Every structure is written in C-alpha cells, then in structure tokens.
Amino acid sequence: MITVNALTRRYSHTVAVDQISFTVEKGQIVGFLGPNGAGKTTTMRMLTCFLPPTSGTAQVAGYDILEQSLQVRKRIGYLPETPPLYTDMETAEYLRFAGRLKGMSGQELDRRIEYVLGRCSVADVRNKLLGKLSKGYRQRVGLAAAILHNPDVLILDEPTAGLDPKQINETRDLIKDLAGEHTIILSTHILPEVEQTCQQVVIINKGKLVATDSVANLQSRARGVETTILEIAPAGGGLLDDRMPPVPRISGPGKPQTSVLDIDRIQRTLTQVPGVSRILLREQRDNSAIFETESPRGALVRGDLARAVIAAGWDLNELRPGAMSLEEIFLRLTGGDVAQPQLVPPPAAPEEPEAHQEPNA
Amino acid sequence: MKNIWIIFSKEMKSYFASPIAWLLLTLFAVVFGYFFWTALEFFTTMSMEIQMSGQAYPINVNEQVIRPLLGNVSVLGLFFIPLITMRLFAEEKRTGTIELLATSPVRDVEIILGKWLAALGLYACMLFFTAINFAFLFHYGKPDWKPLLVGYLGLLLQAGGLLALGTFISTLTRNQIIAGAATFAVCLLLFVFAWVSGFNSATWATVLAYFSVATHDESFARGVLDLKDSIYYLSVIFLGLFFTARSMEALRWRS
Ligand SMILES: Nc1ncnc2c1ncn2[C@@H]1O[C@H](COP(=O)(O)OP(=O)(O)OP(=O)(O)O)[C@@H](O)[C@H]1O
Numbered sequence A: 001m002i003t004v005n006a007l008t009r010r011y012s013h014t015v016a017v018d019q020i021s022f023t024v025e026k027g028q029i030v031g032f033l034g035p036n037g038a039g040k041t042t043t044m045r046m047l048t049c050f051l052p053p054t055s056g057t058a059q060v061a062g063y064d065i066l067e068q069s070l071q072v073r074k075r076i077g078y079l080p081e082t083p084p085l086y087t088d089m090e091t092a093e094y095l096r097f098a099g100r101l102k103g104m105s106g107q108e109l110d111r112r113i114e115y116v117l118g119r120c121s122v123a124d125v126r127n128k129l130l131g132k133l134s135k136g137y138r139q140r141v142g143l144a145a146a147i148l149h150n151p152d153v154l155i156l157d158e159p160t161a162g163l164d165p166k167q168i169n170e171t172r173d174l175i176k177d178l179a180g181e182h183t184i185i186l187s188t189h190i191l192p193e194v195e196q197t198c199q200q201v202v203i204i205n206k207g208k209l210v211a212t213d214s215v216a217n218l219q220s221r222a223r224g225v226e227t228t229i230l231e232i233a234p235a236g237g238g239l240l241d242d243r244m245p246p247v248p249r250i251s252g253p254g255k256p257q258t259s260v261l262d263i264d265r266i267q268r269t270l271t272q273v274p275g276v277s278r279i280l281l282r283e284q285r286d287n288s289a290i291f292e293t294e295s296p297r298g299a300l301v302r303g304d305l306a307r308a309v310i311a312a313g314w315d316l317n318e319l320r321p322g323a324m325s326l327e328e329i330f331l332r333l334t335g336g337d338v339a340q341p342q343l344v345p346p347p348a349a350p351e352e353p354e355a356h357q358e359p360n361a
Numbered sequence B: 001m002k003n004i005w006i007i008f009s010k011e012m013k014s015y016f017a018s019p020i021a022w023l024l025l026t027l028f029a030v031v032f033g034y035f036f037w038t039a040l041e042f043f044t045t046m047s048m049e050i051q052m053s054g055q056a057y058p059i060n061v062n063e064q065v066i067r068p069l070l071g072n073v074s075v076l077g078l079f080f081i082p083l084i085t086m087r088l089f090a091e092e093k094r095t096g097t098i099e100l101l102a103t104s105p106v107r108d109v110e111i112i113l114g115k116w117l118a119a120l121g122l123y124a125c126m127l128f129f130t131a132i133n134f135a136f137l138f139h140y141g142k143p144d145w146k147p148l149l150v151g152y153l154g155l156l157l158q159a160g161g162l163l164a165l166g167t168f169i170s171t172l173t174r175n176q177i178i179a180g181a182a183t184f185a186v187c188l189l190l191f192v193f194a195w196v197s198g199f200n201s202a203t204w205a206t207v208l209a210y211f212s213v214a215t216h217d218e219s220f221a222r223g224v225l226d227l228k229d230s231i232y233y234l235s236v237i238f239l240g241l242f243f244t245a246r247s248m249e250a251l252r253w254r255s
C-alpha cells in the first residue's frame, strides 16, 4: 500500500530524512517512532505530497507521490502535527469545507459529517468556532477531517498529542477499528501506544532508518532473552552497611575495585549456573553489587541462581526479573543511554600551572 | 472549476464573517462619498456661475464629475488593495492550514484563482458602493452611462492586476503586516512611475511610465475601451498569478 524508496529530504544545511526505505502492507497500522527532530514530520509531509523529496520517491495507495500527486492526495487522510483548522469556521462548517475539497458532496457528505462528528466525539462542539476549542478538541476535529472521506491511507502525525487519557484510549480504539480497510501510519513518542495499536514499527533517528520490524518481532527480541537482576552482598556485612547513605562509587568493568566482594569470583560462580549465557555487572556499591544475567526465555534459572549465591556464602539482597521493554530497544537503537551504569568521572586532576603550557598551544 | 468555487466561497465567507470586509466597505464608502459630494458641489457652483455669466461654456457631467472621481477611486484602491490581499496566503502559512489545502486533491492554480477571485469580488463590492453615489447623478442629470461602465471596467482591471501582485506577495511571508506593507509599497511605486514622464523625457522615463498602472487608466476613464491598455492590465493579472503559482511551488521546496 505504501512503498518508500530511498526517500531523502535536505534542507539548506541539514539532511532531515536520509535514504529511508520501507513498505507497508494494506490494512496495517505502522508506528513511526523517533526522537524529536528525527524527521518523522518531514517524511509524512513528503508522503502527503506537501513537500517534494530532494531525491527518492514513494508510492502511496498505488500512485507515485511525484508523478501522480493528485491521485495520491485523493486517497489519503492527513492529520498534520498542528491540526490545520480555520479559526473563524465552526466545526461542522469546517468539515463540510474539508469534505468538499476532497471531492465529496450532497447526502454522502452530510452522512459522513454526522458519522465523524460522533466517531471523534466532537458532536457537542459542532456549532462552535474552531478558534475557541481546546487543544484536545482541535486535535479531534483535525482527526475527524482526516477520516472524513474514508481514505485508503491515513497519515497521522502524533494523533494523540494533547488528548486526555480517556480520549487517548478512544482515539487508539478508533485507529484500531479503522485499520483493516485503511492503511495507517502514525507517528508518536509514546511507546506503549505503539505496542497497543501498531503491528509494525519504523524507527528513525537523525533522518536515518534504524529498524523496521513487526511489533511482535521486536517484542520477542525484547523478551527472547530473559534477564534477571541480582543484588549480592557479603554475608551479613552488606546489610549492616545498607543503612548508611549509599555512596556512589562506581567503575567500569575493567577497573578493579577494592571491596569486600570478589567480583570475579561471583561472575565465575554465576556463569556456572546452567542456562546463564551472559553476566553483566551493572552497579557496584560499597557493600553490594548488582548483576544482570541473561538466559534463554523459559530457562527457569532463578532458583539455581539463588542457590548458587547462597551456597557460595553471600547474601542475596534482591532477585527479580528484568524485562527489556520496547522502550529500551527504542532507546538502544536510537543511541539513548539506558540503564547503563553511569560512569562517575574521576576527580579532576589539579590544574596544571599556566607556565607549563606550551606557548603556542 | 468546482474547486475554484469552493475556495472562492470559503474566502468570501471568511472576509464577511470577520469585520474586515465590513470595515473596508464602510471606510471606502465614507471616503468616496466625501469625494463625491464635494465634487458635485463644486460642479453645481461652477455651472451656476457659468450660467450667470451668460457664457456658452460647454459643461459636461461625464468630463467634469465622473472622470476625476474615477481617478479618485483608483487612488483609494491603492490603500485598500493591500488590506484585501495581505491575509490570503500569509495567514494560511502562519496557522498551518496551508497543509490542508496543499494535501487536498486541488490544483495550485485552482487555489490561487479561487483566492484571487474572492479578493476581486470584495473589491467589486466596494466599487458597487461607489456606484450607488453615481445613481444620484442619473436621477438629477443626464450623464452618458456607457463611459461610466467602461470606467468601472478599467478600475476592475487595474485592481485585478494589483490584487494579483498582492496575492503573490502574500505567499512570500507568513506575516500579514509584512505582506500588506510590501504590497502597498509595490502598488505605490507602480502608481508613481507615471510621474517621471512629466519631468523627464528620456527613454527610460517613458518606459518606466509605460509600466505604471496609472498610465493605462486614462482611456478607460474617458470611456474608451482601449485594446492596448486592456492587454496591459490583463498581462499584469497574468504575471501576478503566474508568480503566485511559481511561489507556491517554491513554497513546497523551501518550507
Ligand atoms: N522548514 C525547515 N527548515 C529547515 N530545517 C527543518 C525544517 N523543518 C524541519 N527541519 C529540520 O529537519 C529535521 C527533522 O524535523 P522533523 O520536524 O521532521 O522532526 P520530527 O521527527 O517530526 O520531530 P518531532 O518529534 O519534534 O515532531 C530537524 O532537524 C529540523 O530541524
């Protein structure tokens, strides 16, 4: 239904969208994910024929966005980032205008207006000036206008931005209902939204495509590996010191740390537990250390891990499953720092006296 | 064609839904009314004096009242045209509604024509108010109505050209005030170009004067439908709308 082919958009200095390609099957809902400034809006503007690409092209609803722009525009419903409302029009009047622009008229238009007024819960403001509506209502009127002509493809730029929780749910349900006969691309920052509504995810970052996969695949990638978080302390002693305010003294894995705990020995012990494939030291405190182990899904390693720790004579302060959420995947893919131990910079060395600097430095 | 109508009626509605149109109409009517009645008074005193002196001096309502008044209307238009066109595209760009228009299955040229025709429509409404004043002349005197009609056609053509330029300028910015001020400056220049030929007879002055919109309205005001002058105005309209179309295309490339 949508085929994007090396789509590129350059502004004077920045490359907003860089060689993006992906396809969307008919009836699918695609979540378009990316941090601020990733190029989501720019991509959507190109797909809706608002902006021409610098290079590359795309087919939407079977037509080329460059060569058959009018055909494409007939078949898309677009909700821009800011709903394009005329503040001096009333809701119903605006929908009528939008419908006529899309080529609708007569009874069919009347019927569809009534339908979307109800569907997007804006019937109560039908005779209100759009300029006087609240942000959430504007968003919903914008959505109503986008679905008015029952388009094959819906392109929604952050459709739930500014809505209250109840409306967010209703809008998600509406979007889910619309899928099937419609193909939908929606952009969002809200990850649970993608998990709940979308079948496919396209993740972009700084204009580049980072990943495109089905939500199910990404989730199983997230859950195929089970992680377990353990906090281990030396017998007895660790607990006593826990009452003291925690002093963050953390180091990278390579840096040996003087501690009551023998980190290497713990790692060796835990690796021997059947099923554990990888061990990570996540955090080292004065008298305890937090480890993360990875094991195949369903390997049931927790009991063995606990027994191994106790048998070696340590205390097990905490043992819990650590799930890798879609959020973590997203942040990892887009280069955000997730739950990785923050390295505390070593105390700054005393400044070299000025005289020691090279004269022409 | 249908799309032009959709855009046209939307623009007309938004002119008349806001106070803009009513304000412009009232101001225009009041100012022109003042011109009209002072001109008429001048004319009646003049003709009375001429009658008393017993001279057979030809007096003519068309020449002495209507013609200068039509000239006044065209100068008045100079002030009103920027106010009519400044919002056409600038406002759509500022509020983002241009995204609705540009992603609807409507051709750019239909959007442009719809908007320009609406601007022309509002200007025609303003001219209509001036025409009411002239109706008094027909009641009291016997002016020739054909030159008057030609005069109005000239005004409409002249305004059409300036409105097209204003529409073009409105696509260049998202700030209405800037669009309005720039349009006023351009309209003013196109008017005063005519003056250079008055004190300079060099070729460049003649050429410059030729490009002035004020050089081409005399034939219309005299009631003569001049082909060359009509072509001049039609070309200005065409060029203005053509630039608007180019600019809308560039808008997509830039924005
Ligand atoms: N008109 C413009 N001129 C110049 N650069 C622009 C323009 N519009 C967007 N950009 C740049 O293009 C990049 C992508 O912007 P875009 O609006 O597509 O991001 P986005 O993914 O929609 O972000 P957000 O989540 O904040 O909505 C940004 O770096 C932005 O600064």
Ligand SMILES: [Mg+2]
Residues within 6 Å of the ligand: A040, A041, A042, A081, A157
């Ligand atoms: Mg955006």
